[in-house]
Amino acid sequence: MNKKIVIVGAGVAGVNAATKLVDNGYPGELITIIDMGKDPYNRLPEEVMTGFLGAGGWSDGKLTYHTAIGGQLSKYTGEEKAMELMDQVITNFKRFHPKPEEVQCSDPHEEPEFIKPYFGLRLFPVWHVGTDYLSEIAKNWYDYLVSKGVKFSWNLKVTKIDFNLGIFDVESNEYTTQQDCDNCTGVYDELIFAVGKSGIDFAQQLAQQYKLPDEPKSVQIGVRFEAPQEHFQKLIDISYDFKLYRKFDDEGVSLRSFCTNNNAAYVAVEETYGDLSYNGHAKKDPKYRNNMTNFGILMEINGINNPFEWSRNVVNKLQFGGRGLYYSPSRTPSKTSEGEEINAFQIEFLDGVKEVMGEYWNYIEDFIEDMKKVFPTLKDDWGVYIPEVKYLSPEPLVYPSDLALVDYPDVHFVGDALSARGITVSGAQGILAVSKLIKKEDAWDNIHGDIVHW
Numbered sequence: 001m002n003k004k005i006v007i008v009g010a011g012v013a014g015v016n017a018a019t020k021l022v023d024n025g026y027p028g029e030l031i032t033i034i035d036m037g038k039d040p041y042n043r044l045p046e047e048v049m050t051g052f053l054g055a056g057g058w059s060d061g062k063l064t065y066h067t068a069i070g071g072q073l074s075k076y077t078g079e080e081k082a083m084e085l086m087d088q089v090i091t092n093f094k095r096f097h098p099k100p101e102e103v104q105c106s107d108p109h110e111e112p113e114f115i116k117p118y119f120g121l122r123l124f125p126v127w128h129v130g131t132d133y134l135s136e137i138a139k140n141w142y143d144y145l146v147s148k149g150v151k152f153s154w155n156l157k158v159t160k161i162d163f164n165l166g167i168f169d170v171e172s173n174e175y176t177t178q179q180d181c182d183n184c185t186g187v188y189d190e191l192i193f194a195v196g197k198s199g200i201d202f203a204q205q206l207a208q209q210y211k212l213p214d215e216p217k218s219v220q221i222g223v224r225f226e227a228p229q230e231h232f233q234k235l236i237d238i239s240y241d242f243k244l245y246r247k248f249d250d251e252g253v254s255l256r257s258f259c260t261n262n263n264a265a266y267v268a269v270e271e272t273y274g275d276l277s278y279n280g281h282a283k284k285d286p287k288y289r290n291n292m293t294n295f296g297i298l299m300e301i302n303g304i305n306n307p308f309e310w311s312r313n314v315v316n317k318l319q320f321g322g323r324g325l326y327y328s329p330s331r332t333p334s335k336t337s338e339g340e341e342i343n344a345f346q347i348e349f350l351d352g353v354k355e356v357m358g359e360y361w362n363y364i365e366d367f368i369e370d371m372k373k374v375f376p377t378l379k380d381d382w383g384v385y386i387p388e389v390k391y392l393s394p395e396p397l398v399y400p401s402d403l404a405l406v407d408y409p410d411v412h413f414v415g416d417a418l419s420a421r422g423i424t425v426s427g428a429q430g431i432l433a434v435s436k437l438i439k440k441e442d443a444w445d446n447i448h449g450d451i452v453h454w
């Protein structure tokens with residue numbers, strides 16, 4: 001327990017990794033977390049992607065609890081270990097929650113008859129924390145880690161990592177004081193690379209630089225759908241975060257509703273590479289209630305060459321005047337929970353969108369048309385924010401025991417930077433990555449050499 005551990009990214013994965021270490025007696029003074037965002041006391045609501053707890057910090061806080069949801073975990077650990085790791089993440093969120101009894105679980109067991117002719121429904125438990133409590137959790141969690149001696153460097157972006165020498169460079173931003181950046185090169189014995197979606201270009205750059213072997217990924221693109229909640233209430237009563245899905249195996253396309261937010265549900269704007277895309281979150285406090293529902297309608301498209309570049313190009317073309325798009329047959333865009341306009345340009349016709357997305361747009365249109373049949377009051381009372389996108393990082397080849405790169409065993413890729421797509425899986429990967437460093441009984445000691453092959 002004397003290695004200097006550097007965690008790049010104070011998101012869900014990085015924070016759970018640090019917590020696992022200090023909970024098991026690892027000296028906090030040997031752990032440094034570097035993040036290009038701000039600490040939870042200074043992070044602003046519009047800073048959706050960066051800062052303490054990362055994209056999870058202003059998310060909806062839906063903690064999904066199933067190995068088929070939220071990205072890859074069980075392929076590294078097996079089912080049982082995966083569930084146990086996710087349990088640890090959920091326990092952490094409850095532990096730092098000011099009112100843990102308010103974390104509700106939705107756990108549907110049966111697909112309702114009324115959706116069956118048109119959609120399948122994924123059945124899995126989900127705990128809902130809520131965006132407003134997340135920032136309270138973040139403060140309590142941060143204070144705990146600081147009290148254990150963990151060192152945080154805020155507003156610093158890691159720009160280079162030399163995997164051979166174990167050194168890295170950081171760059172300051174407008175918020176960094178000179179003092180913070182006096183020493184802009186650092187060293188590590190073990191590096192946890194936990195940069196999430198906001199660091200995906202950096203992950204790509206390193207993958208190319210070090211020729212990391214990886215697995216081809218799919219494109220994940222679609223829209224954020226929004227409508228008054230009443231239209232979907234009969235399904236929400238069964239499943240808070242309902243996942244409607246359909247598959248077109250022959251065409252390499254599947255669709256699912258994704259990350260449903262209800263009651264006090266707001267559309268969130270994400271900025272990646274200078275382009276806007278959309279997501280959603282929901283608050284718990286009844287004062288924010290707007291009786292709206294929003295969810296992604298996401299297509300998974302397989303077989304596209306260079307899916308990352310393809311997605312970036314499509315997202316870039318779906319912008320107007322530096323804003324994403326909003327289309328509705330009858331509505332105007334909603335407001336954020338702070339009462340601000342959602343940054344989206346309203347379009348009257350979908351021709352331009354169809355031109356950019358080609359035949360893939362038809363899948364989305366059909367999905368909406370069929371929802372109108374399943375939820376008959378919906379009619380034209382809906383709108384879509386275009387696009388919603390999940391950039392999937394190339395998934396480098398790692399040892400399943402601690403998610404270390406096969407060629408650089410002191411560098412661990414975790415969270416959305418590896419193969420996760422949600423909070424519980426990202427956190428669980430963070431915990432898995434450091435379990436061997438504490439050498440406790442729950443370290444999953446599948447010795448190096450047991451490489452996952454695809």
Ligand SMILES: Cc1cc2nc3c(=O)[nH]c(=O)nc-3n(C[C@H](O)[C@H](O)[C@H](O)COP(=O)(O)OP(=O)(O)OC[C@H]3O[C@@H](n4cnc5c(N)ncnc54)[C@H](O)[C@@H]3O)c2cc1C
Nearest residue numbers: 009011012013054055056059062158196199415416422423
């Ligand atoms: C609006 C919104 C709502 C969501 N809702 C849900 C939900 O309800 N349930 C769910 O399961 N998932 C949800 N997600 C997804 C979830 O938040 C992510 O899957 C999860 O946060 C990924 O964790 P991570 O630690 O890998 O990355 P992140 O949490 O994104 O953290 C990465 C951190 O790395 C930092 N970083 C990046 N690059 C660098 C660099 N070069 N140098 C220094 N720091 C860097 C960033 O500042 C960031 O803080 C949501 C996401 C968004 C944006």
